[in-house]
Amino acid sequence: MMSATGANKFGFAINRSRMIDYDSSDRKVREYITSREPSFRLCFACGGCTATCTAGQHTSFNLRRMNTYIRRGEIEPLREEVTRCMLCGKCLLVCPRGVNTRNVVAVAAEAIRKLERNEL
Amino acid sequence: MNSDLFVIPFNLGLYFILIYSVVRSVAWFRSLSRPDKLRLQRGFFGRPFMDSLREIFMESLLHRKIFRKNPVLGYMHMSLAFGWFLLIVFGTIEADFFGEKHLNPPSHAIFFRWFNPEHGAEGLARIYNVWMDFLLAFILSGLLLAVIKRFTPRMMGMKKTTRHTWTDRLALTSLWLIFPSRLLAESFTCGAHGSGSFLTGNLGSALASFLPAAEIAPWFWWLYSISLGTFFFMLPISRYFHIPVELFLIFMRNSGITTGDRHSSYTEVQTHACSSCGVCISVCQMSYAAGINDIQSAYFIKGLRNDRDISAITANCLMCGRCEEVCPVGIELGPMRLIERRQGERADRTLSLPERYSVMRKRSVTEKVPTQSYGYLVREEPEKAEVLFFAGCMTHLTPSVIAAMKRIMESAGVKYRFMDEKGGVCCGRPLMLAGRDREARELINHNSDIIWKSGAKILVTSCPICYKVFRESYYLEATVMHHSEFINLLIEEGSLRLGYLHRKVVYHDPCELGRGSGIYEEPRAVISYVAELLEASQERSMSLCCGGSLGNLTLASGKKAMIAADAARILTMSSPDELITACPLCKKTFVQATKTKVSDIAELVAAALPAPSKRVARRRSARATVRANDAG
Amino acid sequence: MKTVPKHVLVAGGGVAGMEAAGALAEMGYRVTLVEKGDDPGGHLLQWHALFPDRRPADEVRSYLRKRAGHHNINIITRTTVEKVRHHPGGVRVILSGGTEEEADAVIVATGFDLFDAHRKEEYGYGIYDNVITSVDLEAMFNRGRLEKADGTVPSRIGLIHCVGSRDEKVNNNHCSKVCCVTAVKQAIEIRQMLPSCEVFCFYMDMRMYGPYYEELYRESQEVHNVNFIRGKVSEASVNINNRLVIKVEDTLAGRPLKMELDIMVLMVGMEMAESGAKLAEASGFRQGINRFLESGDHHYGNNLSGIKGVFYAGTCTAPMNITDTISHARAAVAETVRYLKA
Ligand SMILES: Cc1cc2nc3c(=O)[nH]c(=O)nc-3n(C[C@H](O)[C@H](O)[C@H](O)COP(=O)(O)OP(=O)(O)OC[C@H]3O[C@@H](n4cnc5c(N)ncnc54)[C@H](O)[C@@H]3O)c2cc1C
Ligand code: SF4
């Protein structure tokens, strides 16, 4: 069961504009992740994690894009995607910025679940 | 006779703790699973019971394990536990033998001197008295050490000591008062009656020389009885509860009960059996190498005991298993942490008083809501193979390990298929370590399907993380081998021709391979076959964690680097030519942390293979070019 | 009245050391130039043609040789400067082998080390035949032959930026500054040598910071058809045809990309020189978080060591190109002269 505001949040997806409306974007997920995994801020979008990603071989999961979307407050496209990581840790060994990638995914999944339940 | 009233506190305490123990044991027994109940029943009438008695004697009284780790600490525990035990045993004999009648109530043995103030003037009794005084002195020496430890833990070789609650303090105070008050009570009584041996006698006559001993003595008998009584009453709600619980734990363990994968009365018993000795704290690299001092197993168990929200503590651990290796109580700390990681969110709360004293506390057993799902995986149809090689995710980032394994297997004529040559699906272990077993199952099923369909007899993997989960959580027909075991097999059956490398190397036992899976000998056999193996100061079951562990989801990279640097420093103390490991993750982590060359065991072996003759090599590459041109 | 000329010792005979020695000698100082290697010249000895204008490196080498050939300069080769220590009378310098030199001032110009590509194991340097570094490629240009290990002609080459730079996994968070433009330069040279060979640069950011660099980048696209893909290569492997396969994300397309290559060139970065770091440790020079020597002030004291009579010149303080190295060396000379005259 989704609360009215929660439904609203995702309801926008139907006629969302092509433009990222940064001013009305939702920063809660970003803030939740940064507070729990500060290294999230370090990502410089090199794509190394995505290139090596085990899950990414089988599905459209893309950690680099996920990081970018979260920063822009674009959560809707991630709801499905964030469930696909296997926590294998390859990305961790590749990331040149020392982002604790696995925990970013884990915390992001947690945050999105909370957002849906309107607990954020 | 009125003055004998002082035994009441002691009697109340004693009967309370006896009844409490029985009730609590029964409660624990009743909430065991059926198979575990059966185990315990069978154990009671079989060998496990005898084994437990022996273990209780060796560990709970003599504290052999602590003794080995730290003799001073061991002596402290031994003198208190074993000394007290002997005092009770010989006190009972004394009361039975020298007392006015047989089968006295316990208070008569404990307060024997009060009831027999003149006892021990001559003959056998006199010698017996020396013995009893000696026992008291023995205990008091341990107590002195305990006091020193409490105020200056460093002097006892302890890096950290655990923190106390008010119940602990009260129990501790009463415990500390027991023996000094007995000493003084007996001494005053002896002083007043001119009896007693070297300790109580001498002290007694000294005190009596300037004090009214007969008047003072009852006060100390009261204090003695109150201390004992208080201690017994405080026992269930203080850290000293571990003493009786440990006896129960030993019996459960000897009967074959294990932690399993959810909370049960066995986890409850283990939680209460922790003595907060702090041994686990001093071996934890998170503490001494990374400066994180609040996540160690002692704190984890304490959080469980007090039902706090310990999710952060639970998560922030390398799962290296070093603490479990040294825990003198034998608590299965790894499985305990995993159970806790499987838990869903739990609010932080302080226990209500009734809960604190309740016989059996129910821990919430809500499993984490699954956040991951792998419905997207497509079933594969693998080719048939005798030997299946699964490099593992991480190994794809250490191509020299893969190249070495390929050369070794080709050289030994092994017909194998490379299961994850183009990248496979994760083995599932990282998810399990994160407490996501349900999700891990999906991956396990996917991989199992491929392995079964391939018809492989042997599954070789280069990654200890994969190895552990393949062995423990996959249902497979194939024999699972880590590549160090497989290479050892190839050497033993004579299919590998190897030269000898004139290199001095040190071997690092990866956590999941060594402590995790008990593979210590095969890698050493392989290394010794091709090079000179130096000893490391911390190896085998006390091997260090490289710091890169996937068991910790939250640790920051800087902290990992601190652990890696410290471990690498210790491992390379003997200035080896090479640091050998058997895990791609360890390799990657150590390469960053030391100037010494780091290689996988497979690379070392590949270096000892006879070099392919030039001609063959050229022919091969020419063939490759022709093939490439054909393809183009 | 004729005074004895003051004596300056220059530690390291690369671009910076040679330029500093030459400038001081010209002004009448007596100079000892101590070089660890067989010949002075430093890393410049290995380059074929230089960015941004692709002039032959030999032109700059002969300029520097002439400069260091001044009669006031005494060149000592195969000798390492191990320690310098200021004392009231000047600076005492300890050389390898235990010999000591007395100088009035010292210029430290110990340069940089190239990143050892073996440390990025996932790229397969030393494991796969056709993985080479930008330095190996310069050597191929010098030989005038660009071919695969088996002697065949490559049809696709990939240049991987930031190898050993901007990467906390190898403890180097700094940018080496020169490798982006080197990649562009080398890409053009490959295209000129082998017009049928495709060239791809895999970059995270194109750092075209110097004059004419951006123009070179533009030229590489406009005239030479060099391709650029934005993404960090995560790993390389070989396929059954013995061709390299790299994995990268095309971050602009937003999808992972896999590509076969005949040759993969690793654009190795610059690190603090090992021998410079040893000298720094022994002499008490400060090193920054990037391990390069940290000067007294980033803005107006960039040649000052903080130790009296000791000055820094060139890439021992930070990655820089030849132009900046020469300017930095001249500035070090100005500081040295000011100190000696005071
Ligand atoms: C791949 C690559 C390509 C490049 N191409 C160009 C280009 O095309 N154009 C351009 O402008 N720049 C280019 N550069 C940059 C250029 O190489 C440097 O700017 C220049 O080499 C810096 O000179 P240096 O004297 O500071 O250091 P170095 O060249 O490193 O010289 C230092 C010298 O000191 C010696 N030394 C070190 N320690 C000691 C010691 N303790 N005692 C005695 N001697 C010591 C060393 O042996 C060395 O000879 C390139 C750099 C790289 C990495
Ligand atoms: S941990 Fe997750 S995001 Fe990282 S490589 Fe593995 S599957 Fe991909």
Ligand code: SF4
């Ligand atoms: S590898 Fe690290 S820096 Fe690069 S995109 Fe992924 S998280 Fe960001």
Ligand code: SF4
């Ligand atoms: S967990 Fe074991 S080692 Fe740690 S404090 Fe408890 S009893 Fe001691």
Ligand code: SF4
């Ligand atoms: S498993 Fe290792 S990291 Fe975790 S508490 Fe025990 S010793 Fe410390």
Ligand code: SF4
């Ligand atoms: S100059 Fe370019 S290639 Fe070199 S480190 Fe900087 S960004 Fe990377």
